[in-house]
Amino acid sequence: MSLRPAPVRRWPSFQPGEAVKQIMTGSSHLVPVVEAQGVKVSFGAVRALAGVDLVIRPGECVGLVGHNGAGKSTIVNVINGGLSPHEGTIAYEGEAPGRHGIASARNHGVRCVFQELSLCPNLTVIENMRVMHRALNGWNWRSKAVAAITGKLGEIFPGHRIDCSRAVGDLSIAERQMVEIATAFADVGQKPKLVILDEPTSSLDASLAEQLLAHVRTYVVGGGSIIFISHILGEVLSTATRIVVMKDGRVVADRAAGEFTQAKLVQAMGSVVAEKKDARAARVLKSTAPILSLPPRGGRGMPFEAFSGEIVGLAGLSGHGQTDTLVDLFHSHSGNWLQRSNPAVAFVAGDRGYNGTFPLWSILKNMSIASLGDVSRATFVDSGHEAELGEQWKRKIEIRTQDMDNGILSLSGGNQQKVLFARALAVRAPVVLMDDPMRGVDIGTKQEVYGILRSEAEKGRTFIWYSTEMEEVCICDRVYVFNAGAIVAELTGSDISEDNILAASFTEAVASKAVIGGSIA
Amino acid sequence: MKINLSTDSVRLLIPALSLIVLLCAVFYLQPRAMSYTGLNLLFNLAVPITLATIAQMLIMTVNDLDLSMGAFVSFVACVAATFLPTAPLIGTIILLAAIAAYAVLGVVIHVRQLPSIVVTLGMSFVWGGLAVLILPSPGGQAPVWARWIMTSKPPLMPMAIVASIIIAVITHFIVMRSSFGVLIRGVGGNTRSVERAGWSIISARAGAYALAASFAVLAGIALVGLTTSADANIALRYTLLSIAGVILGGGEFVGGRVSPIGAVIGALTLTLAGSFLSFLRISPDWQIGAQGAILIVVLALRLFLNRLEKREKGR
Numbered sequence: 001m002s003l004r005p006a007p008v009r010r011w012p013s014f015q016p017g018e019a020v021k022q023i024m025t026g027s028s029h030l031v032p033v034v035e036a037q038g039v040k041v042s043f044g045a046v047r048a049l050a051g052v053d054l055v056i057r058p059g060e061c062v063g064l065v066g067h068n069g070a071g072k073s074t075i076v077n078v079i080n081g082g083l084s085p086h087e088g089t090i091a092y093e094g095e096a097p098g099r100h101g102i103a104s105a106r107n108h109g110v111r112c113v114f115q116e117l118s119l120c121p122n123l124t125v126i127e128n129m130r131v132m133h134r135a136l137n138g139w140n141w142r143s144k145a146v147a148a149i150t151g152k153l154g155e156i157f158p159g160h161r162i163d164c165s166r167a168v169g170d171l172s173i174a175e176r177q178m179v180e181i182a183t184a185f186a187d188v189g190q191k192p193k194l195v196i197l198d199e200p201t202s203s204l205d206a207s208l209a210e211q212l213l214a215h216v217r218t219y220v221v222g223g224g225s226i227i228f229i230s231h232i233l234g235e236v237l238s239t240a241t242r243i244v245v246m247k248d249g250r251v252v253a254d255r256a257a258g259e260f261t262q263a264k265l266v267q268a269m270g271s272v273v274a275e276k277k278d279a280r281a282a283r284v285l286k287s288t289a290p291i292l293s294l295p296p297r298g299g300r301g302m303p304f305e306a307f308s309g310e311i312v313g314l315a316g317l318s319g320h321g322q323t324d325t326l327v328d329l330f331h332s333h334s335g336n337w338l339q340r341s342n343p344a345v346a347f348v349a350g351d352r353g354y355n356g357t358f359p360l361w362s363i364l365k366n367m368s369i370a371s372l373g374d375v376s377r378a379t380f381v382d383s384g385h386e387a388e389l390g391e392q393w394k395r396k397i398e399i400r401t402q403d404m405d406n407g408i409l410s411l412s413g414g415n416q417q418k419v420l421f422a423r424a425l426a427v428r429a430p431v432v433l434m435d436d437p438m439r440g441v442d443i444g445t446k447q448e449v450y451g452i453l454r455s456e457a458e459k460g461r462t463f464i465w466y467s468t469e470m471e472e473v474c475i476c477d478r479v480y481v482f483n484a485g486a487i488v489a490e491l492t493g494s495d496i497s498e499d500n501i502l503a504a505s506f507t508e509a510v511a512s513k514a515v516i517g518g519s520i521a
Numbered sequence: 522m523k524i525n526l527s528t529d530s531v532r533l534l535i536p537a538l539s540l541i542v543l544l545c546a547v548f549y550l551q552p553r554a555m556s557y558t559g560l561n562l563l564f565n566l567a568v569p570i571t572l573a574t575i576a577q578m579l580i581m582t583v584n585d586l587d588l589s590m591g592a593f594v595s596f597v598a599c600v601a602a603t604f605l606p607t608a609p610l611i612g613t614i615i616l617l618a619a620i621a622a623y624a625v626l627g628v629v630i631h632v633r634q635l636p637s638i639v640v641t642l643g644m645s646f647v648w649g650g651l652a653v654l655i656l657p658s659p660g661g662q663a664p665v666w667a668r669w670i671m672t673s674k675p676p677l678m679p680m681a682i683v684a685s686i687i688i689a690v691i692t693h694f695i696v697m698r699s700s701f702g703v704l705i706r707g708v709g710g711n712t713r714s715v716e717r718a719g720w721s722i723i724s725a726r727a728g729a730y731a732l733a734a735s736f737a738v739l740a741g742i743a744l745v746g747l748t749t750s751a752d753a754n755i756a757l758r759y760t761l762l763s764i765a766g767v768i769l770g771g772g773e774f775v776g777g778r779v780s781p782i783g784a785v786i787g788a789l790t791l792t793l794a795g796s797f798l799s800f801l802r803i804s805p806d807w808q809i810g811a812q813g814a815i816l817i818v819v820l821a822l823r824l825f826l827n828r829l830e831k832r833e834k835g836r
Binding site: 080081082102103106112114117118119120121122123127128130131132133134137141 | 700703704706707709710711713714715716717718719720776777778
């Protein structure tokens, strides 16, 4: 594009003061990609945005942080044209605010990667390109799509092994996320100018996330713009050039990234500083018999054992058998045909939309479904008892709603997740299995849930917790590290650290690849 | 052994196999069927069913279900047996209006968020009533050209087989290869993401419904071409036959997972199952039950293969 008005500048992230000066002075002649002014949006009585000003200029990566419900998703939806502001204006590339809508936003090069999967699972990767890019037409759109998507995938995630002729539904969740990201960055006749990434790394493991962040940095250096939303503050701090903090539908801070530290960010978001790993007394539990155990998966690695009152973490790169282990544990301890009166295990799903919530049901029904046996009298549900159970858990874990009879979808993602926790905790099962349940949940909610987990573990419950976030794994009493479907290491107490876990998941990967390598090569 | 098949080919495998098995069984029972005339007789009635199945499949692509398919095909047959031979212009206008009505239905169902089952069930009475108004008692005559097409004798293969192949190829191209097909399957798979990419869901759904109605119109005309006369109730059983054909051919009720080739094969299998049972000399009282049993066996096979595939993937 020869029309770009200014040469590309690099942000020296190590010199924050300089960067700010450039933003203040140097970019005044750069036409902003998007300029939102005084945007107000309300859903019924709930005010989602209370007058937001946000300017995105070419060549900057804006980190957008805030709690769930702070209005991040709403402002993103306004910028990508999916929502029309009730007050205020949106101007793309300096043009006078005209007809607002998805099509006009896309014509100005605004692309969006959503938190939940927004590809069509029944279509192949190539066909999804056709759906996502209207500009991709003509008789040979298939070959054009193949060239664009394979090129982009290779550029962002070198070494990926995604077959673009496969249906998206057949891919793993991480692969889908990779495809979605590559689709958004792909250039087919219409250059992406602003890519909005909403929790893009939530399903990616550490190495893939690093590849993505590296690509974001080069893309920004090349003059593109990014809005980066993440609950992992380290990522935002290391990637963004400017950070915008939102709270209660307003922008409460908007400064160069270098001026923030993790603590300052958390403070700006208005929540307590994330406390470090709490010193749970390393307890001697191994003397008793394990409450749960599994033989080594596929005859390789170490066996799995869990003891009463323990929080056991499952770590390792994503998709290396952690979820399968949880599912195996669940199936081997739950009735197949008949409902057990005393369930042995409860399950907290990670993919809320897929196997978590009942979208048409109320919050209360969503919560009580697992313990209907307890609230029934002579096989009829005792609604008084059910409501009482609901109130009890609403108080206990602070589900933010006026009325438990509201639909589950009226809650923000974090609060929906709390309901799923309540569902599992309300069951008398001594073991709770958790499949990365904190995906995209804000820090405040996480802290509350960690507290609940600890107090429940004190009472003798066992938690088996698969998490893709290192911070959560480090809370656990004992951690199993997975690789290629098998447990390759067990860490306890003070051995649980980011370095040790990464070392375990990578060194073993090399060793076991050498074995499998023969059959692949 | 490593099974390396895409989900789509597995979807096609079962209907194709069941058709071949049924065909072999028919040939074993009645070797005389193994001829040009025999095959034509076996599959003659399959052509309108195939077209109706394709129409149903298009509706199912956008996650809806058409319970008025049989009534609509009957209505078209009545129009084709009365207006088309005598007043072709009026007949054509009526049929085009019917297609437009389908498009409007698709829009109304989407805009008002109505369940398609309820709307189309209601429409089935409308179409049925119109058919009785047009043709109160069985009769009418087929347009000469429709009769000519349906009774033509192409070289090498009987007309029914040729027609099925042509239908399969054309619909495969429309649904699986063209941009429009990708779009409507996308609507079935994830409406929200298609909308977010800037497409108009309304026009996509209107297009899918109109295309379905066009195939249903062809089904009605083909039916009249075969039977030479029509009746307001001539095709009522097509509603369930078309749904069964789509499912048998590897399609699913929701999620935009359909297969046009599979749907054609499914329709052929269903037609053949009837003949097969007659050759077995099963009394007509038991035939519907036996047809159901065949359906269950085939669908059970498909579930089994799906499970096998999942296990392969888990490794």
